[in-house]
Amino acid sequence: MPIYTITTAAGTLDSATKADLAAEVTRIHSDVNHVPSTYVNVVFNELAPDNVYTDAKPTRPLIINGWVRSGHPDEETSRLVTEIAHAATQVTGIPPERVLVVIGNSPARFAIEGGRVLPEPGQEQAWLLEGA
Amino acid sequence: MPIYTITTAAGTLDSATKADLAAEVTRIHSDVNHVPSTYVNVVFNELAPDNVYTDAKPTRPLIINGWVRSGHPDEETSRLVTEIAHAATQVTGIPPERVLVVIGNSPARFAIEGGRVLPEPGQEQAWLLEGA
Protein backbone atom coordinates (compact mmCIF):
# COMPACT_ATOMS: atom_id res chain seq x y z
CA MET A 1 0.00 0.00 0.00
CA PRO A 2 2.71 2.50 0.80
CA ILE A 3 4.72 4.23 -1.88
CA TYR A 4 8.14 5.70 -1.22
CA THR A 5 9.65 8.07 -3.75
CA ILE A 6 13.38 8.65 -3.31
CA THR A 7 14.65 11.72 -5.13
CA THR A 8 18.34 12.33 -5.83
CA ALA A 9 20.62 14.02 -8.31
CA ALA A 10 21.57 11.37 -10.91
CA GLY A 11 24.77 9.60 -9.96
CA THR A 12 24.23 9.91 -6.21
CA LEU A 13 23.38 6.21 -5.82
CA ASP A 14 24.59 3.24 -7.86
CA SER A 15 22.30 0.34 -8.79
CA ALA A 16 23.36 -1.95 -5.94
CA THR A 17 22.86 0.82 -3.39
CA LYS A 18 19.40 1.57 -4.75
CA ALA A 19 18.43 -2.10 -4.44
CA ASP A 20 19.80 -2.22 -0.87
CA LEU A 21 17.98 0.96 0.13
CA ALA A 22 14.72 -0.30 -1.39
CA ALA A 23 15.14 -3.50 0.63
CA GLU A 24 15.75 -1.63 3.88
CA VAL A 25 12.83 0.77 3.42
CA THR A 26 10.60 -2.20 2.60
CA ARG A 27 11.73 -4.16 5.66
CA ILE A 28 11.28 -1.19 8.03
CA HIS A 29 7.88 -0.19 6.69
CA SER A 30 6.59 -3.75 6.84
CA ASP A 31 7.83 -4.08 10.42
CA VAL A 32 6.64 -0.75 11.83
CA ASN A 33 3.31 -0.47 10.01
CA HIS A 34 2.28 -4.16 10.04
CA VAL A 35 1.95 -4.43 6.26
CA PRO A 36 3.18 -7.43 4.23
CA SER A 37 6.36 -6.50 2.37
CA THR A 38 4.63 -7.44 -0.89
CA TYR A 39 2.67 -4.20 -0.58
CA VAL A 40 5.62 -1.85 -0.23
CA ASN A 41 6.65 0.14 -3.32
CA VAL A 42 9.88 2.12 -3.61
CA VAL A 43 10.70 4.23 -6.67
CA PHE A 44 13.77 6.32 -7.41
CA ASN A 45 13.44 9.63 -9.19
CA GLU A 46 16.91 10.58 -10.42
CA LEU A 47 17.15 14.14 -11.66
CA ALA A 48 19.78 16.05 -13.61
CA PRO A 49 22.31 17.61 -11.21
CA ASP A 50 21.22 21.15 -12.16
CA ASN A 51 17.65 20.24 -11.18
CA VAL A 52 18.29 19.82 -7.45
CA TYR A 53 18.72 22.82 -5.15
CA THR A 54 19.08 23.40 -1.42
CA ASP A 55 19.33 27.00 -0.24
CA ALA A 56 19.14 27.98 -3.93
CA LYS A 57 22.41 26.18 -4.72
CA PRO A 58 22.88 22.87 -6.58
CA THR A 59 23.18 20.07 -4.03
CA ARG A 60 22.99 16.32 -3.65
CA PRO A 61 20.44 15.54 -0.94
CA LEU A 62 18.61 12.25 -0.44
CA ILE A 63 14.90 13.08 -0.26
CA ILE A 64 12.53 10.30 0.74
CA ASN A 65 8.79 10.93 0.42
CA GLY A 66 6.40 8.33 1.71
CA TRP A 67 2.67 7.98 2.11
CA VAL A 68 0.69 6.22 4.81
CA ARG A 69 -2.99 5.86 5.58
CA SER A 70 -4.24 8.34 8.19
CA GLY A 71 -4.94 6.81 11.56
CA HIS A 72 -1.65 5.17 12.45
CA PRO A 73 -0.51 6.36 15.90
CA ASP A 74 1.74 9.42 15.51
CA GLU A 75 4.51 7.75 17.53
CA GLU A 76 4.62 4.90 15.04
CA THR A 77 5.02 7.26 12.12
CA SER A 78 7.79 9.16 13.95
CA ARG A 79 9.52 5.82 14.54
CA LEU A 80 9.06 5.00 10.86
CA VAL A 81 10.76 8.20 9.64
CA THR A 82 13.52 7.88 12.23
CA GLU A 83 14.36 4.30 11.26
CA ILE A 84 14.19 5.04 7.54
CA ALA A 85 16.46 8.09 7.86
CA HIS A 86 18.94 6.09 9.92
CA ALA A 87 18.91 3.21 7.42
CA ALA A 88 19.35 5.63 4.52
CA THR A 89 22.60 6.89 6.01
CA GLN A 90 23.78 3.37 6.87
CA VAL A 91 23.11 2.03 3.38
CA THR A 92 24.23 5.01 1.29
CA GLY A 93 26.91 6.66 3.41
CA ILE A 94 25.14 10.01 2.91
CA PRO A 95 25.35 11.94 6.20
CA PRO A 96 22.14 12.74 8.15
CA GLU A 97 22.53 16.44 7.26
CA ARG A 98 21.64 15.62 3.65
CA VAL A 99 18.86 13.11 4.34
CA LEU A 100 15.21 14.22 4.50
CA VAL A 101 12.26 11.95 5.09
CA VAL A 102 8.69 13.23 4.83
CA ILE A 103 5.60 11.06 5.18
CA GLY A 104 2.30 12.35 3.83
CA ASN A 105 -1.01 10.87 4.83
CA SER A 106 -4.60 10.71 3.67
CA PRO A 107 -7.58 8.51 4.52
CA ALA A 108 -7.39 4.80 3.68
CA ARG A 109 -10.62 5.32 1.73
CA PHE A 110 -8.72 7.60 -0.69
CA ALA A 111 -6.56 4.72 -1.95
CA ILE A 112 -7.09 1.53 -3.88
CA GLU A 113 -4.94 -1.50 -4.56
CA GLY A 114 -5.72 -4.80 -6.20
CA GLY A 115 -9.10 -3.33 -7.09
CA ARG A 116 -10.14 -2.77 -3.47
CA VAL A 117 -10.25 0.37 -1.33
CA LEU A 118 -7.63 0.10 1.44
CA PRO A 119 -8.54 -0.90 5.00
CA GLU A 120 -8.24 1.42 7.98
CA PRO A 121 -5.06 0.93 10.06
CA GLY A 122 -5.69 -2.11 12.28
CA GLN A 123 -8.06 -3.77 9.77
CA GLU A 124 -5.31 -5.18 7.54
CA GLN A 125 -5.76 -8.85 8.46
CA ALA A 126 -9.45 -8.99 7.56
CA TRP A 127 -8.74 -7.10 4.33
CA LEU A 128 -5.91 -9.43 3.36
CA LEU A 129 -7.97 -12.55 4.11
CA GLU A 130 -10.91 -11.18 2.13
CA GLY A 131 -8.65 -10.73 -0.89
CA ALA A 132 -6.93 -14.10 -0.62
CA MET B 1 -7.06 22.07 -10.15
CA PRO B 2 -6.27 18.43 -9.67
CA ILE B 3 -2.92 16.97 -10.62
CA TYR B 4 -2.47 13.27 -11.30
CA THR B 5 1.04 11.86 -11.46
CA ILE B 6 1.26 8.43 -13.04
CA THR B 7 4.51 6.62 -12.29
CA THR B 8 5.70 3.60 -14.27
CA ALA B 9 8.86 1.87 -15.36
CA ALA B 10 9.76 3.23 -18.79
CA GLY B 11 8.27 1.12 -21.58
CA THR B 12 5.20 0.09 -19.58
CA LEU B 13 2.88 2.35 -21.58
CA ASP B 14 3.16 3.47 -25.20
CA SER B 15 2.25 7.01 -26.32
CA ALA B 16 -1.28 6.20 -27.46
CA THR B 17 -2.05 4.40 -24.19
CA LYS B 18 -0.76 7.35 -22.17
CA ALA B 19 -3.01 9.73 -24.12
CA ASP B 20 -6.00 7.40 -23.62
CA LEU B 21 -5.32 7.03 -19.90
CA ALA B 22 -4.94 10.81 -19.50
CA ALA B 23 -8.31 11.22 -21.25
CA GLU B 24 -10.05 8.69 -19.00
CA VAL B 25 -8.62 10.11 -15.77
CA THR B 26 -9.65 13.58 -16.92
CA ARG B 27 -13.17 12.48 -17.78
CA ILE B 28 -13.68 10.62 -14.49
CA HIS B 29 -12.27 13.38 -12.31
CA SER B 30 -14.36 16.02 -14.04
CA ASP B 31 -17.50 13.89 -13.62
CA VAL B 32 -17.03 12.82 -9.99
CA ASN B 33 -15.59 16.03 -8.56
CA HIS B 34 -17.62 18.57 -10.58
CA VAL B 35 -14.58 20.32 -12.06
CA PRO B 36 -14.33 21.44 -15.71
CA SER B 37 -12.01 19.10 -17.61
CA THR B 38 -9.86 22.10 -18.55
CA TYR B 39 -8.58 22.08 -14.96
CA VAL B 40 -7.43 18.47 -14.87
CA ASN B 41 -3.70 17.82 -15.24
CA VAL B 42 -2.17 14.40 -15.81
CA VAL B 43 1.59 13.85 -15.96
CA PHE B 44 3.55 10.65 -16.54
CA ASN B 45 6.76 10.01 -14.66
CA GLU B 46 8.57 7.22 -16.48
CA LEU B 47 11.50 5.81 -14.54
CA ALA B 48 14.35 3.49 -15.46
CA PRO B 49 13.32 -0.15 -14.89
CA ASP B 50 15.89 -0.57 -12.09
CA ASN B 51 14.30 2.40 -10.28
CA VAL B 52 10.97 0.76 -9.50
CA TYR B 53 10.61 -1.83 -6.72
CA THR B 54 7.78 -3.73 -5.07
CA ASP B 55 8.68 -6.03 -2.17
CA ALA B 56 12.30 -4.99 -2.80
CA LYS B 57 12.30 -6.53 -6.29
CA PRO B 58 12.20 -4.70 -9.65
CA THR B 59 8.58 -4.56 -10.84
CA ARG B 60 6.27 -2.81 -13.28
CA PRO B 61 3.38 -1.34 -11.29
CA LEU B 62 1.11 1.47 -12.41
CA ILE B 63 1.09 4.02 -9.58
CA ILE B 64 -1.40 6.89 -9.81
CA ASN B 65 -1.07 9.73 -7.30
CA GLY B 66 -3.73 12.42 -7.26
CA TRP B 67 -4.53 15.45 -5.17
CA VAL B 68 -7.89 16.92 -4.26
CA ARG B 69 -9.02 19.78 -2.07
CA SER B 70 -10.04 18.72 1.44
CA GLY B 71 -13.78 18.81 2.04
CA HIS B 72 -15.12 16.56 -0.69
CA PRO B 73 -17.35 13.84 0.82
CA ASP B 74 -15.24 10.74 1.56
CA GLU B 75 -17.61 8.54 -0.46
CA GLU B 76 -16.98 10.67 -3.53
CA THR B 77 -13.22 10.29 -3.21
CA SER B 78 -13.57 6.52 -2.75
CA ARG B 79 -15.68 6.45 -5.91
CA LEU B 80 -13.01 8.53 -7.66
CA VAL B 81 -10.18 6.10 -6.84
CA THR B 82 -12.33 3.09 -7.66
CA GLU B 83 -13.31 4.42 -11.08
CA ILE B 84 -9.79 5.55 -11.90
CA ALA B 85 -8.28 2.18 -10.92
CA HIS B 86 -10.88 0.36 -12.99
CA ALA B 87 -10.28 2.62 -16.00
CA ALA B 88 -6.51 2.17 -15.65
CA THR B 89 -6.87 -1.59 -16.05
CA GLN B 90 -9.35 -1.22 -18.93
CA VAL B 91 -7.12 1.22 -20.84
CA THR B 92 -3.72 -0.34 -20.18
CA GLY B 93 -4.47 -4.03 -19.72
CA ILE B 94 -2.43 -3.97 -16.50
CA PRO B 95 -4.19 -6.22 -13.96
CA PRO B 96 -5.68 -4.69 -10.77
CA GLU B 97 -2.97 -6.41 -8.70
CA ARG B 98 -0.39 -4.02 -10.18
CA VAL B 99 -2.51 -0.84 -10.09
CA LEU B 100 -2.33 1.55 -7.11
CA VAL B 101 -4.25 4.78 -6.79
CA VAL B 102 -3.63 7.17 -3.89
CA ILE B 103 -5.31 10.56 -3.50
CA GLY B 104 -3.74 13.11 -1.21
CA ASN B 105 -5.61 16.13 0.07
CA SER B 106 -4.99 19.53 1.58
CA PRO B 107 -7.10 22.66 2.07
CA ALA B 108 -8.29 24.52 -1.04
CA ARG B 109 -6.60 27.59 0.47
CA PHE B 110 -3.23 25.86 0.05
CA ALA B 111 -3.50 25.90 -3.74
CA ILE B 112 -3.57 28.51 -6.48
CA GLU B 113 -4.41 28.40 -10.16
CA GLY B 114 -4.78 31.17 -12.71
CA GLY B 115 -3.52 33.55 -10.03
CA ARG B 116 -6.38 32.81 -7.61
CA VAL B 117 -6.58 30.69 -4.47
CA LEU B 118 -8.87 27.71 -5.12
CA PRO B 119 -12.48 27.63 -3.91
CA GLU B 120 -13.78 25.23 -1.28
CA PRO B 121 -15.56 22.15 -2.67
CA GLY B 122 -19.08 23.27 -3.63
CA GLN B 123 -17.99 26.85 -4.41
CA GLU B 124 -16.61 26.07 -7.89
CA GLN B 125 -19.35 27.81 -9.89
CA ALA B 126 -18.94 31.18 -8.19
CA TRP B 127 -15.16 30.89 -8.49
CA LEU B 128 -15.33 30.04 -12.19
CA LEU B 129 -17.75 32.90 -12.93
CA GLU B 130 -15.59 35.34 -11.02
CA GLY B 131 -12.61 34.39 -13.19
CA ALA B 132 -14.47 34.45 -16.51
Place this chain on the structure above:
Amino acid sequence: MPIYTITTAAGTLDSATKADLAAEVTRIHSDVNHVPSTYVNVVFNELAPDNVYTDAKPTRPLIINGWVRSGHPDEETSRLVTEIAHAATQVTGIPPERVLVVIGNSPARFAIEGGRVLPEPGQEQAWLLEGA
Protein backbone atom coordinates in the same frame (compact mmCIF):
# COMPACT_ATOMS: atom_id res chain seq x y z
CA MET C 1 12.53 21.22 5.79
CA PRO C 2 10.23 22.08 2.93
CA ILE C 3 10.55 20.39 -0.44
CA TYR C 4 9.24 21.98 -3.61
CA THR C 5 8.91 19.84 -6.73
CA ILE C 6 8.47 21.82 -9.93
CA THR C 7 7.13 19.77 -12.82
CA THR C 8 7.34 20.92 -16.43
CA ALA C 9 7.59 19.54 -19.93
CA ALA C 10 11.31 19.42 -20.81
CA GLY C 11 12.46 22.60 -22.52
CA THR C 12 9.97 24.84 -20.72
CA LEU C 13 12.68 26.40 -18.52
CA ASP C 14 16.35 26.95 -19.27
CA SER C 15 19.06 26.44 -16.65
CA ALA C 16 19.36 30.09 -15.62
CA THR C 17 15.59 30.38 -15.19
CA LYS C 18 15.50 27.24 -13.06
CA ALA C 19 18.21 28.66 -10.80
CA ASP C 20 16.35 31.97 -10.54
CA LEU C 21 13.06 30.27 -9.75
CA ALA C 22 14.71 28.07 -7.11
CA ALA C 23 16.16 31.23 -5.54
CA GLU C 24 12.79 33.00 -5.46
CA VAL C 25 10.90 30.03 -4.03
CA THR C 26 13.61 29.66 -1.39
CA ARG C 27 13.49 33.34 -0.46
CA ILE C 28 9.70 33.43 -0.22
CA HIS C 29 9.40 30.22 1.79
CA SER C 30 12.08 31.31 4.21
CA ASP C 31 10.37 34.67 4.68
CA VAL C 32 6.76 33.51 5.04
CA ASN C 33 7.34 30.33 7.06
CA HIS C 34 10.23 31.53 9.26
CA VAL C 35 12.62 28.78 8.17
CA PRO C 36 16.32 29.37 7.42
CA SER C 37 16.90 29.26 3.67
CA THR C 38 19.42 26.46 4.20
CA TYR C 39 16.45 24.15 4.84
CA VAL C 40 14.59 24.86 1.61
CA ASN C 41 14.84 22.27 -1.16
CA VAL C 42 13.67 22.83 -4.73
CA VAL C 43 13.79 20.10 -7.36
CA PHE C 44 12.77 20.20 -11.02
CA ASN C 45 11.10 17.22 -12.61
CA GLU C 46 11.33 17.70 -16.37
CA LEU C 47 9.18 15.29 -18.33
CA ALA C 48 8.97 14.39 -22.00
CA PRO C 49 6.49 16.70 -23.79
CA ASP C 50 4.09 13.81 -24.51
CA ASN C 51 3.99 13.06 -20.76
CA VAL C 52 2.21 16.26 -19.69
CA TYR C 53 -1.53 16.74 -20.26
CA THR C 54 -4.14 19.32 -19.34
CA ASP C 55 -7.72 18.63 -20.38
CA ALA C 56 -6.38 15.44 -22.00
CA LYS C 57 -4.23 17.42 -24.44
CA PRO C 58 -0.42 17.85 -24.37
CA THR C 59 0.38 21.14 -22.64
CA ARG C 60 3.20 23.06 -20.98
CA PRO C 61 2.06 24.03 -17.48
CA LEU C 62 4.29 24.95 -14.56
CA ILE C 63 3.21 22.77 -11.63
CA ILE C 64 4.71 23.53 -8.23
CA ASN C 65 4.08 21.05 -5.42
CA GLY C 66 5.25 21.95 -1.94
CA TRP C 67 5.02 20.43 1.50
CA VAL C 68 4.74 22.15 4.87
CA ARG C 69 4.28 20.95 8.41
CA SER C 70 0.66 21.01 9.60
CA GLY C 71 -0.09 23.77 12.06
CA HIS C 72 0.96 26.89 10.19
CA PRO C 73 -1.91 29.41 10.12
CA ASP C 74 -4.00 28.88 6.97
CA GLU C 75 -3.60 32.54 6.00
CA GLU C 76 0.17 32.13 5.95
CA THR C 77 -0.03 29.16 3.63
CA SER C 78 -2.42 31.04 1.32
CA ARG C 79 0.07 33.92 1.27
CA LEU C 80 2.86 31.42 0.53
CA VAL C 81 1.09 29.97 -2.54
CA THR C 82 0.07 33.40 -3.75
CA GLU C 83 3.59 34.80 -3.56
CA ILE C 84 5.14 31.70 -5.12
CA ALA C 85 2.67 31.70 -8.03
CA HIS C 86 3.28 35.40 -8.61
CA ALA C 87 7.05 34.94 -8.52
CA ALA C 88 6.83 31.97 -10.89
CA THR C 89 5.18 34.15 -13.53
CA GLN C 90 7.62 37.01 -12.93
CA VAL C 91 10.70 34.78 -13.23
CA THR C 92 9.58 32.50 -16.06
CA GLY C 93 7.20 34.64 -18.11
CA ILE C 94 4.66 31.81 -18.00
CA PRO C 95 1.19 33.37 -17.61
CA PRO C 96 -0.83 32.72 -14.41
CA GLU C 97 -3.29 30.57 -16.41
CA ARG C 98 -0.59 27.90 -16.75
CA VAL C 99 0.83 28.12 -13.21
CA LEU C 100 -0.43 25.80 -10.46
CA VAL C 101 0.82 25.75 -6.91
CA VAL C 102 -0.34 23.10 -4.44
CA ILE C 103 0.96 22.74 -0.89
CA GLY C 104 0.46 19.45 0.91
CA ASN C 105 0.83 19.12 4.64
CA SER C 106 1.35 16.48 7.29
CA PRO C 107 2.40 16.56 10.96
CA ALA C 108 5.92 17.77 11.80
CA ARG C 109 6.38 14.44 13.59
CA PHE C 110 6.09 12.66 10.23
CA ALA C 111 9.31 14.24 8.94
CA ILE C 112 12.99 14.05 9.79
CA GLU C 113 15.99 16.11 8.79
CA GLY C 114 19.58 16.04 10.02
CA GLY C 115 18.64 12.96 12.01
CA ARG C 116 15.98 14.73 14.06
CA VAL C 117 12.20 14.76 13.88
CA LEU C 118 11.00 18.24 12.82
CA PRO C 119 9.66 20.77 15.33
CA GLU C 120 6.08 21.98 15.39
CA PRO C 121 5.52 25.36 13.68
CA GLY C 122 6.65 28.03 16.16
CA GLN C 123 9.26 25.77 17.80
CA GLU C 124 11.91 26.25 15.09
CA GLN C 125 14.32 28.37 17.15
CA ALA C 126 14.67 25.87 19.98
CA TRP C 127 15.06 23.05 17.46
CA LEU C 128 17.73 24.92 15.52
CA LEU C 129 19.68 25.81 18.68
CA GLU C 130 19.47 22.23 19.92
CA GLY C 131 21.05 21.04 16.67
CA ALA C 132 23.76 23.70 16.53
